[in-house]
Amino acid sequence: MARFIVRRLLQMVMVMFAVSVLTFLIFNVIPNSDPAVRMAGRQASQSTIQAIRKEWGFDDSLPQQYITTMKKIFSGDLVSQFTQLPVNEEIIKGLPRTLSLAIGAALLWMFVAICFGLYSAVKAGRFADRFLTIIALIGISMPVFWIGALMNHYLGFKLGLFPNGGYVELTKDPIDWAYHLILPWTALAILFIGFYSRVLRSNVLDTVNEDYVRTARAKGLGERQIMIRHVLRNSMIPIVTLWGLDFGAVIGGGAILTETVFDLQGVGQYAAEAVGQLDVPPVLATTLFAAFFIVLLNAVVDIVYAVLDPRIRLQ
Amino acid sequence: MATEPALEGALQGPAAWEEEADREHVHGVGPWRLGLRRLRRNKLAIAFGVLFILLVLACLAAPLWADKVAHTTATENHLSDTIVIDGKKTNVVGLDGVPIGPTYKGEFFLGADPNGRDIMVRLLYGGRNSLMIGVAAALMTTILSVILGVIAGYFRGWSDGVIRAVLDILWSFPVVILGVALGVALALGGIKLGPITISGDSVLVPTFVIGLVYIPYMARPVRGQVLSLREKEFVEAARAQGAGPLRIMFTEVVPNLISTLLVFFTLLIANAVLLEASLSFLGAGVQPPNPSWGTMIDEGVDRIATAPHLTIVPGVMLVLTVLALNVFGDGVRDALDPRAKVRLEH
Amino acid sequence: MGKLGRRALVLLVAALSMLVVAACGGDDDDSGGGGGGGGGKSGGSITMSQTSQPDHLDPALMYTVNAIEPSWLVYTPLIAYPRKEGQAGAELIPGLAQDLPKISKDGKTYELTLRKGLKYSDGSPVKASDFEHSIKRVLNLESGGSAFFLGIEGAQDYIDAGKCDADISGIETDDKTGKITIKLAEPDGSFTHVLSMWFAAPVPGDTPCKELTKDPPPGVGPYKFTESVPNRQFVMEKNENFPDLGPDIPPGKVDKITTKIIKSAQRQAQDVISGELDYMQDPPPADLKPEVKAKYSDRYEEHTTASTYYMFMNTRLPPFDDPKVREAVNWGLDKPALARIFAGELAPGCSFLPPGMPGYDEALDVEDCPWGNPNEPPDLEKARQMIKDAGVDGTEVTVYGNNDDPTDKVTEAYADQLNKMGFKATPKIVDGGVYFQTIGSAKTKAQTGFLNWFQDFPHPKNFFFLVDGKSIQPTNSQNPGNVDDPEITKGIAELNLEPELTDEVAAKWGELNKKLVERGYIVPYGHRKLATFLSERMDFDNCSLFHPVWNNDYSSFCLK
Numbered sequence A: 001m002a003r004f005i006v007r008r009l010l011q012m013v014m015v016m017f018a019v020s021v022l023t024f025l026i027f028n029v030i031p032n033s034d035p036a037v038r039m040a041g042r043q044a045s046q047s048t049i050q051a052i053r054k055e056w057g058f059d060d061s062l063p064q065q066y067i068t069t070m071k072k073i074f075s076g077d078l079v080s081q082f083t084q085l086p087v088n089e090e091i092i093k094g095l096p097r098t099l100s101l102a103i104g105a106a107l108l109w110m111f112v113a114i115c116f117g118l119y120s121a122v123k124a125g126r127f128a129d130r131f132l133t134i135i136a137l138i139g140i141s142m143p144v145f146w147i148g149a150l151m152n153h154y155l156g157f158k159l160g161l162f163p164n165g166g167y168v169e170l171t172k173d174p175i176d177w178a179y180h181l182i183l184p185w186t187a188l189a190i191l192f193i194g195f196y197s198r199v200l201r202s203n204v205l206d207t208v209n210e211d212y213v214r215t216a217r218a219k220g221l222g223e224r225q226i227m228i229r230h231v232l233r234n235s236m237i238p239i240v241t242l243w244g245l246d247f248g249a250v251i252g253g254g255a256i257l258t259e260t261v262f263d264l265q266g267v268g269q270y271a272a273e274a275v276g277q278l279d280v281p282p283v284l285a286t287t288l289f290a291a292f293f294i295v296l297l298n299a300v301v302d303i304v305y306a307v308l309d310p311r312i313r314l315q
Numbered sequence B: 001m002a003t004e005p006a007l008e009g010a011l012q013g014p015a016a017w018e019e020e021a022d023r024e025h026v027h028g029v030g031p032w033r034l035g036l037r038r039l040r041r042n043k044l045a046i047a048f049g050v051l052f053i054l055l056v057l058a059c060l061a062a063p064l065w066a067d068k069v070a071h072t073t074a075t076e077n078h079l080s081d082t083i084v085i086d087g088k089k090t091n092v093v094g095l096d097g098v099p100i101g102p103t104y105k106g107e108f109f110l111g112a113d114p115n116g117r118d119i120m121v122r123l124l125y126g127g128r129n130s131l132m133i134g135v136a137a138a139l140m141t142t143i144l145s146v147i148l149g150v151i152a153g154y155f156r157g158w159s160d161g162v163i164r165a166v167l168d169i170l171w172s173f174p175v176v177i178l179g180v181a182l183g184v185a186l187a188l189g190g191i192k193l194g195p196i197t198i199s200g201d202s203v204l205v206p207t208f209v210i211g212l213v214y215i216p217y218m219a220r221p222v223r224g225q226v227l228s229l230r231e232k233e234f235v236e237a238a239r240a241q242g243a244g245p246l247r248i249m250f251t252e253v254v255p256n257l258i259s260t261l262l263v264f265f266t267l268l269i270a271n272a273v274l275l276e277a278s279l280s281f282l283g284a285g286v287q288p289p290n291p292s293w294g295t296m297i298d299e300g301v302d303r304i305a306t307a308p309h310l311t312i313v314p315g316v317m318l319v320l321t322v323l324a325l326n327v328f329g330d331g332v333r334d335a336l337d338p339r340a341k342v343r344l345e346h
Numbered sequence C: 001m002g003k004l005g006r007r008a009l010v011l012l013v014a015a016l017s018m019l020v021v022a023a024c025g026g027d028d029d030d031s032g033g034g035g036g037g038g039g040g041k042s043g044g045s046i047t048m049s050q051t052s053q054p055d056h057l058d059p060a061l062m063y064t065v066n067a068i069e070p071s072w073l074v075y076t077p078l079i080a081y082p083r084k085e086g087q088a089g090a091e092l093i094p095g096l097a098q099d100l101p102k103i104s105k106d107g108k109t110y111e112l113t114l115r116k117g118l119k120y121s122d123g124s125p126v127k128a129s130d131f132e133h134s135i136k137r138v139l140n141l142e143s144g145g146s147a148f149f150l151g152i153e154g155a156q157d158y159i160d161a162g163k164c165d166a167d168i169s170g171i172e173t174d175d176k177t178g179k180i181t182i183k184l185a186e187p188d189g190s191f192t193h194v195l196s197m198w199f200a201a202p203v204p205g206d207t208p209c210k211e212l213t214k215d216p217p218p219g220v221g222p223y224k225f226t227e228s229v230p231n232r233q234f235v236m237e238k239n240e241n242f243p244d245l246g247p248d249i250p251p252g253k254v255d256k257i258t259t260k261i262i263k264s265a266q267r268q269a270q271d272v273i274s275g276e277l278d279y280m281q282d283p284p285p286a287d288l289k290p291e292v293k294a295k296y297s298d299r300y301e302e303h304t305t306a307s308t309y310y311m312f313m314n315t316r317l318p319p320f321d322d323p324k325v326r327e328a329v330n331w332g333l334d335k336p337a338l339a340r341i342f343a344g345e346l347a348p349g350c351s352f353l354p355p356g357m358p359g360y361d362e363a364l365d366v367e368d369c370p371w372g373n374p375n376e377p378p379d380l381e382k383a384r385q386m387i388k389d390a391g392v393d394g395t396e397v398t399v400y401g402n403n404d405d406p407t408d409k410v411t412e413a414y415a416d417q418l419n420k421m422g423f424k425a426t427p428k429i430v431d432g433g434v435y436f437q438t439i440g441s442a443k444t445k446a447q448t449g450f451l452n453w454f455q456d457f458p459h460p461k462n463f464f465f466l467v468d469g470k471s472i473q474p475t476n477s478q479n480p481g482n483v484d485d486p487e488i489t490k491g492i493a494e495l496n497l498e499p500e501l502t503d504e505v506a507a508k509w510g511e512l513n514k515k516l517v518e519r520g521y522i523v524p525y526g527h528r529k530l531a532t533f534l535s536e537r538m539d540f541d542n543c544s545l546f547h548p549v550w551n552n553d554y555s556s557f558c559l560k
Helices: A002-029 A035-040 A046-056 A062-075 A087-122 A127-141 A144-158 A174-208 A211-219 A223-252 A254-262 A267-276 A280-308 B014-024 B031-041 B043-060 B062-070 B119-155 B157-172 B175-189 B204-213 B215-229 B233-240 B245-281 B293-301 B309-336 C002-025 C065-071 C086-090 C128-140 C155-161 C191-195 C265-274 C289-295 C323-332 C335-341 C380-389 C407-421 C435-439 C461-467 C486-496 C503-518
Strands: B082-085 B088-091 B191-193 B196-198 C045-050 C109-113 C171-174 C179-183 C223-229 C233-238 C256-261 C300-304 C307-313 C346-348 C396-402 C424-430 C448-454 C523-533 C545-547 C551-553
Touching: A002 A062, A002 A280, A002 B157, A002 B175, A035 A046, A062 A280, A087 A127, A087 A174, A087 A223, A087 A254, A087 A267, A087 A280, A127 A174, A127 B309, A144 A174, A144 A254, A144 B245, A144 B293, A144 B309, A174 A223, A174 A254, A211 A223, A223 A254, A223 A280, A223 B175, A254 A267, A254 B175, A267 A280, A267 B175, A280 B157, A280 B175, B031 B043, B031 B309, B043 B062, B043 B119, B043 B309, B062 B119, B119 B157, B119 B204, B119 B215, B119 B245, B119 B293, B119 B309, B157 B215, B175 B204, B175 B245, B204 B215, B204 B245, B215 B245, B233 B245, B245 B293, B245 B309, B293 B309, C065 C551, C109 C191, C128 C155, C128 C171, C128 C179, C265 C289, C307 C323, C323 C380, C323 C407, C323 C523, C335 C346, C335 C407, C335 C523, C380 C407, C396 C407, C396 C435, C407 C424, C407 C448, C461 C486, C461 C503, C486 C503
Parallel strands: C045 C256, C396 C424, C396 C448
Antiparallel strands: B082 B088, B191 B196, C109 C179, C171 C179, C223 C233, C233 C256, C300 C523, C307 C448, C307 C523, C346 C523, C545 C551
């Protein structure tokens, strides 16, 4: 078991290394403008550009630049090419916002998906089930930035039910913090509620026909007890593992769009803005940050599976 | 998605096929025929499939609409023009920059944007772009996934290891950041693949990016299926007959993948269209002035108070298209294998 | 089981409703010290917003409106402007100096005397040598403003020495008498104006030669920076040590100004409407303008700024190397149409020099425009014919623009107009952060595209360097059109040598302006309007001054 975990973690490190190299290459190999000229600004002189080149080491070889940049990431010295502000600080500032968004949305979608999924399964085939299925499918089909923008405008600004965007620190005012996040949580969760409720529904339908459930029924256990103790628990295993993978993916994907629409200033928004400006240091750092979450959660999921199913360890 | 109450709580898997065959008084009908029959009975899926076809046809008819009905193009600005609404001469774009809303007439059927362009025309042309990118990207993903998945699953050994490592890396890349990074970088400089140069604002750039990003999501299940297929008897038999690996792959393995591929393909298009909209929204997909549903939503969000139709219209089209694909894809999956837990992530 | 699911759903809804009620119930007025000094004209704190982080909060380096609009209240230079609106605000008056500079007959020596007894916001005394130190910082840090001071004798040697505390031979100061003498290598009629820029504002002599945005140095002004968290906010507070510089440079009224960085212009406008913000630096976005103009006109006003928006045309590349083709574009550009994209925030025009600039002739912007009145539709037919006659119809043209709103839309409209004139034009939108560097690089080979310029100070030289043949350089060129007319270049050089901007000299600049416009090297199409939009609790009628050089004057702001 320990060997498996170690192997998995080593894999993690290798993947992160590959991700960092690829990101670095994307920006330095694909032809685009000279970074020193970009950074020097509108009114710069030749000497300014030369100075920037020297300071940032743009004249060094690519591998050398890569090593320098990676060193700076780990020592916390990495600085944005545009604002000269330290990248790590910005990420740390944005981290609680992104995590608030992701965790809140994840809990919300799990909760609602379980309710919808169970209800659907129980009423399988009837109108309620079909109705919820359509709702779920509509949820999967909606772009999160679109529904987010609409909610923000109509519920936030027009009707004034919610604040229109922005973020309030949890430590400053927890109620206001949650109030500002309700719309972003909902927008992000709509997408996943659709998926998860359907997966849960089909899992429940499968489990319901298993022998041990029929045995339990024959033994005279109440329907509710059967549902919770046997059916739900067994249906949840694949759900939980999927949840782990999706949570990682949200940090790297859906969060960016939601943060941009609601102006939450989290890591995702920071990444999107930096990419637009071809500002390599923040992009590198945020990509590694997001990849780290994905990779970590992937590894955790794999380890959990290995614990549950010994065959996997031997692969 | 079970649409027939008779299936609820009933047997699943091969027993279900048998039971069905009994019910239908049909025996000896291949799984494809059976699948088609099941699909035909799924009225909802058929309805949405038809909806999707209609949407595609409408978008393909974009030049017709533009020329014959709206008398303009997708990029022509009508900033200084006026049209007659309810007998009054109105500016297409007011002096304060507010464009007109839907007129439900031939010209500016769905209104104009702040540059005075016809929304309906842009919607249809944008749909063409979005769908083209979606389908092409899905094709690219499918072809590459099959190649990689089959090689990895069939040959195992070091090729499997290498391919799995590549898939792991792609999988770990945060999808949107990778898409935006590639999209922005390529939009600036374009790609040079040997003799072929693709300019930065070509539609091929987002196609390439999206196609690349989804490869791990499909290659893994394909590989898994190939792994189990290669142990089956008919493959053994073919090998015993002396067929080489390529022959076996083409004649035995790939055909058995088709049902999985079909299901994945429809869902892939849906996800690709959504991802294209996301990338265009962030400025990394289709480049202006070419329209796509994503760029239209991006432009619309800036004017949501004075001209909500700019945001609502492309969004509704997008949702309808993706929904149609999802429902139809669901129906296909149910028809081909009611037990399949095929799942594609976002 | 259905019951369980249902119950859970009800709980969820209940929880959510509780949150909503709680948040709405606790309605705090968090816009600062509620009302300030008993409803009077002085005191209180206000909150304002900017769309992006100021490039630098360091007077030696800053060069964007975000940074300058707050900073002119913190760093007063030797020469300043009176806090007045319109033309009156563009006159030069003594700032930290006792009088306007005494300029020698040959125009190369400037003498000033520092006022006595001045103190920085931290209480330390202001010395004459501090002025030289400020210039040193500008040059040493290779600021965008260095170009303005390279004309000082010894400036280049100072840069070459590469040390912060090396000497600039052309500047001599005497801390005991407060005398400052500056020697220029060549006469420069705009130098007094240069002395009025924030770059030349004295800061303490021990201020290090490094970027100080996170901890801005003290200055002499109605306000001082007390907090700076880049990308989040910065705070200015009333400077208790602000000396009496006369009625034209009054102290501030409110005690504290907090500026937040809020990326969404829509949110900023909504917050000013609701009162959560007191002022936003940018005008309200086009989406909310109609509502603001309709409902809140009592606290909203537009002002035309000294800026010009124009399209550059690369005179070294086809098709715009042909002067007839350039003229054709001038004939055919639809200026009122472009004005609509600015949601009315652009006054269509024709002149390169903007309103408020000495030498500006209003008639040139209206009836005297050689291409027809810019407020009326253009002569498209004539443009088309000229382009056909020149044999360039069907030529492919790439039109450059950036993705700042509404520049991208303007660029797309311009490309469409070029199409109507007979070209095959496609817009190319580049990110705003790299736009000027992209078009300013000769390698890009940009044929035409979007440009604008807001004045740094009210002297025509500040505009004409953009069309000066001498400004052409291979990278970071401010003259991407490569305008290189020998007569105009000579005119600029001659007028630059005039030591003072008299009415005569201004009129000569005006003639040069007319010549430039007539020759059609560039296509000016209008001047930008900015706005003052205040919250309900601000006293708009008495306390909102829009300065012709520095835009909104925060020292004029007061609460009702």
